[in-house]
Amino acid sequence: MSTRTLALALLAAAALPLVQDAAAQGTPAAATAPVSAAFKASTKQFAKNLTAAAEAMPADKYGFKPTPAQMSFGDVVVHLIQGNDYLCGAISGTPAPQRSKVAATDAKDALVARLKETFAFCDDALASLDDTKLAEQVPFFGGPRTRADVMNLTTGDFADHYSQVAIYMRLNGLLPPTAKKQ
Template identity: 35%
Template sequence: MKKTLSVLLVAVAAPVFGQGMKAPSASGAVGMLRGSYTYVDGFITKAAEQVPEADYSFKPTPEVRSFGEIVAHVADSQYTFCSRVLGKPNPSPDVEKTRTTKAAIVEALKGSSAMCTLAYAIPDAEAHKTMKIFGKDHPKFEGLLINLTHDWEHYGNIVTYMRLKGMTPPSSQPSK
């Protein structure tokens, strides 16, 4: 009983006494987003590298984006949201309109991913500051969240396209 009480006391007291400490961790709000972003970014990048260039023009139906257009759209959006979070100009606008080869699209995706890696490293206090999204002021945290949900949405499209072409998407491949 004494041992159980001691363990319980330490478990409850540790967070109280540790409140003044500011050790970097992924437990903050931005840190939690960063963890999910790291997964989806890895999946999208691996998919973009895995799909052959000949399949970059694949469209399941005529009215939707091709595989390559989806990946370019993700790069475009990442550059847009993450550059705004960082307060920097977009270094590569209009990726979807200007990049057409697999090599150029993957290069743009990796560039946008590098920018987003910096954006998802901002401290929580910075995430509460505002930025412009769609002409209105919003917290930077919201920009990170929109980017993250947008990436997951389009990774879902990518998974479907890959399955239709008989490929296994990165999230379903065995871990190495």
């Protein structure tokens, strides 16, 4: 089995619960583009959770990092901001808007607002994504990869950084968004 086929199979398997949920809600895209529909639903859920974590972390804790070798909470938010524009742009083929640079030391409100802007860009850029071009090569750092591969990498990146900020929150006595009772 090729790496491309394996990546697509793993993405499809990870996306199955989201596809089933979308199909149960009558979402037409789930029937015609199940992988893309699941990826878009997953991206929206990560956007909600990552933004909620950024909003919940007190401004004076944006400089917190568990050890000197790790990124600060603010560094993670800036990394997500940059990654959202790059990853969603690569997947969709839509260049991200030109934005002023942000730094981890910028005000919390400015970082949260920019994070929301980049997730809004992802929503817009991914809106027309479907399953017909998953095997297409897209430009990516380190060399071209399939669109499906970059989608899979993006989901993993979101999960990695959400778990990271959730730990940072818990180390500061805060409950991460997904741990709160609904």
